[in-house]
Amino acid sequence: MEASEKMTGQSRRSFVKRTVAGAAVASIAPGVVLHDVAQASRDPGEAVTNEIRWGMLIDANKCADGCTDCVTACHKENGVHQLGRPATDAQWIRKVHLRDKQTGKEYGVPVMCQHCEHPPCVDVCPTGSSFKRADGIVLVDKHICIGCRYCMMACPYKARSFIHEDVNDQAAHAPRGKGTVESCTFCVHKVDAGEGTTACVEACQHDALIFGDLNDPDSRISRELTKYPSRQLRADLHLNQGVRYRNI
Amino acid sequence: MKPITFTQIEGKSAGYWALLGILGAMILAGFSAAMYMEHHGHYVTGMTNQIVWGMPHIFAVYLIVAASGALNVASIASVFGKSAYKPLAPLSALLAIALLVGGLVVLVLDLGRPDRLIIAMTYLNLKSIFAWNQLLYSGFLVIVVMYIWFMMEKRMQRYSRAVGIAAFIWRLILTTGTGSIFGFLVARQGYDAAIMAPMFIIMSFAAGLAIYILVLMAAYGWTGRELGNGVLRRLKNLLGVFVSAVLYFVLVYHLTNLYATEHHGIEAFILLGKNGGGQYSAVFWWLQILIGSVIPLIILFSSLSRQRLMISIASALIILGGLAQMYIIIIGGQAYPLDIFPGMKVVSSSFMDGIPAAYSVSLPEIMLGAGMGFGVAFIMVAVGVSVLRFLPQSLADEVVDPHYVAEASA
Numbered sequence: 001m002e003a004s005e006k007m008t009g010q011s012r013r014s015f016v017k018r019t020v021a022g023a024a025v026a027s028i029a030p031g032v033v034l035h036d037v038a039q040a041s042r043d044p045g046e047a048v049t050n051e052i053r054w055g056m057l058i059d060a061n062k063c064a065d066g067c068t069d070c071v072t073a074c075h076k077e078n079g080v081h082q083l084g085r086p087a088t089d090a091q092w093i094r095k096v097h098l099r100d101k102q103t104g105k106e107y108g109v110p111v112m113c114q115h116c117e118h119p120p121c122v123d124v125c126p127t128g129s130s131f132k133r134a135d136g137i138v139l140v141d142k143h144i145c146i147g148c149r150y151c152m153m154a155c156p157y158k159a160r161s162f163i164h165e166d167v168n169d170q171a172a173h174a175p176r177g178k179g180t181v182e183s184c185t186f187c188v189h190k191v192d193a194g195e196g197t198t199a200c201v202e203a204c205q206h207d208a209l210i211f212g213d214l215n216d217p218d219s220r221i222s223r224e225l226t227k228y229p230s231r232q233l234r235a236d237l238h239l240n241q242g243v244r245y246r247n248i
Numbered sequence: 249m250k251p252i253t254f255t256q257i258e259g260k261s262a263g264y265w266a267l268l269g270i271l272g273a274m275i276l277a278g279f280s281a282a283m284y285m286e287h288h289g290h291y292v293t294g295m296t297n298q299i300v301w302g303m304p305h306i307f308a309v310y311l312i313v314a315a316s317g318a319l320n321v322a323s324i325a326s327v328f329g330k331s332a333y334k335p336l337a338p339l340s341a342l343l344a345i346a347l348l349v350g351g352l353v354v355l356v357l358d359l360g361r362p363d364r365l366i367i368a369m370t371y372l373n374l375k376s377i378f379a380w381n382q383l384l385y386s387g388f389l390v391i392v393v394m395y396i397w398f399m400m401e402k403r404m405q406r407y408s409r410a411v412g413i414a415a416f417i418w419r420l421i422l423t424t425g426t427g428s429i430f431g432f433l434v435a436r437q438g439y440d441a442a443i444m445a446p447m448f449i450i451m452s453f454a455a456g457l458a459i460y461i462l463v464l465m466a467a468y469g470w471t472g473r474e475l476g477n478g479v480l481r482r483l484k485n486l487l488g489v490f491v492s493a494v495l496y497f498v499l500v501y502h503l504t505n506l507y508a509t510e511h512h513g514i515e516a517f518i519l520l521g522k523n524g525g526g527q528y529s530a531v532f533w534w535l536q537i538l539i540g541s542v543i544p545l546i547i548l549f550s551s552l553s554r555q556r557l558m559i560s561i562a563s564a565l566i567i568l569g570g571l572a573q574m575y576i577i578i579i580g581g582q583a584y585p586l587d588i589f590p591g592m593k594v595v596s597s598s599f600m601d602g603i604p605a606a607y608s609v610s611l612p613e614i615m616l617g618a619g620m621g622f623g624v625a626f627i628m629v630a631v632g633v634s635v636l637r638f639l640p641q642s643l644a645d646e647v648v649d650p651h652y653v654a655e656a657s658a
Contacts (some may be wrong), residue, residue: 158437179361
């Protein structure tokens with residue numbers, strides 16, 4: 001009874017929100033969409049649109065040496081457990097420490113699925129299990145992944161992991177399955193709940209990670225990206241990733 | 249010219265049943281390995297998140313490539329009109345089907361979710377070369393079965409040339425697809441090269457013919473049927489040409505990479521064994537080049553090839569060399585680290601960035617790849633030749649070629 005009241009309350013709120021949003025969109029000039037509407041949580045049956053493009057900016061100068069809070073938070077959030085077999089354990093995000101061959105300058109950055117606009121993993125997937133949502137998030141549909149690992153061959157960032165053994169203690173919002181491939185989801189469950197953030201961003205105490213809508217000129221990520229130059233990993237491949245790096 | 253009579257082999261000898269027993273045991277071993285991997289997960293193999301395709305893929309891709317090459321003998325007869333190859337054509341087509349099925353079984357059983365095969369067949373992403381290949385492989389099976397039927401059925405024989413030409417064109421497209429699995433991978437230094445497709449085609453010529461020669465010699469030797477020296481000489485000379493052509497493609501591939509500074513890393517890794525590539529340069533120079541190409545070429549183009557045993561040794565070495573080449577392409581290409589940060593040195597990474605991936609071959613992978621792959625392929629041939637008329641009663645030189653001159657030089 002209580003649950004059903006809660007549900008009703010939620011859908012009423014959602015209904016009101018969408019009605020107001022619809023009215024707002026209708027009353028403003030065509031092409032202008034209220035930012036708050038786009039960011040709001042969607043109903044499960046409602047499709048994502050390409051009005052939003054989710055992205056992340058990673059600042060190497062702010063990323064603290066030796067800190068792996070983002071990695072820990074990601075794996076905790078998504079139920080990715082390490083089994084002490086580094087070669088086969090899944091890693092959705094990892095910290096890579098780099099040194100410039102010429103200058104000797106060192107820095108570390110987290111690397112995860114770069115959520116490409118033109119993802120090679122989606123191109124090669126025989127079943128269409130690898131797919132890109134309209135809002136730019138690249139995911140694996142675990143129900144139709146056959147575990148061929150072609151996407152792992154194609155990914156330039158080694159962002160994907162194959163589940164090499166049984167998985168336990170899964171998070172309800174991040175289903176995993178032995179014999180399928182997985183990678184960073186940009187915490188799609190949080191995004192879809194309207195939180196507009198990810199576990200790694202929340203965990204970063206150094207403000208090295210910014211998550212947001214690349215299509216919204218007023219979002220913090222867009223403002224930061226226009227302020228200073230940023231780079232894409234392997235920009236030569238022209239994949240237009242959602243993840244950008246600064247100071248590398 | 250005497251008419252050529254095709255007959256089944258008797259298939260009742262103890263030797264025949266022993267052969268079936270051995271092949272059956274190989275299949276059983278492969279199946280147990282697949283079940284073991286399926287039950288525990290792939291961590292029990294040598295495969296990892298860095299080397300995602302291991303030994304099963306080497307055997308599977310080799311068998312698939314060899315399958316299209318095995319059909320060449322038939323194509324030489326039907327497409328290029330060489331009548332001397334006509335009696336050899338039905339076995340060539342049977343072997344092509346058998347090798348393809350053997351390779352595909354391995355590929356499917358190595359999937360993370362082989363139980364989802366039906367999904368692979370019903371959900372096709374048509375931008376994926378794997379999806380194209382599903383269509384190409386099944387189309388190949390249909391066309392080659394038709395080809396066999398048209399060759400065997402008198403009323404249909406007048407169409408056999410047409411379907412033979414279709415099969416030839418189809419097999420070229422098919423191997424283009426197989427080579428392009430690697431050729432189209434932009435991310436990795438060892439791949440992303442258009443030459444992969446034609447190189448795979450020429451590799452298929454050598455692999456398919458080497459296996460064909462061994463199967464032919466076994467079939468005729470074990471059944472006591474006559475196999476002419478001239479027939480073998482023609483095939484072994486052709487094999488030598490194919491192996492030389494593979495070497496040419498390997499040379500051009502490496503020369504192209506050696507010219508571009510960007511690719512110096514992978515070349516030093518594969519050719520010189522630098523930065524942890526020792527096992528790959530050893531496999532390249534010793535197995536692929538010396539044992540798998542140069543020695544067989546010396547055998548095939550010298551008087552050594554007057555002995556049948558030497559021809560079979562050369563063929564076996566060429567198969568070994570081909571598998572070694574596949575090992576370098578598939579494992580070596582993955583082991584060389586991805587260049588995610590050009591110009592940077594990776595100091596540390598929990599996911600083994602910047603260092604060559606370690607890979608040690610595991611027994612289940614060999615059991616699945618070699619046991620299941622070759623087991624299925626050869627059992628199909630063994631059963632096939634005993635139930636249908638694939639083999640001419642005699643392949644004596646004067647039967648095969650009316651213009652044959654005895655004791656011609658090698």
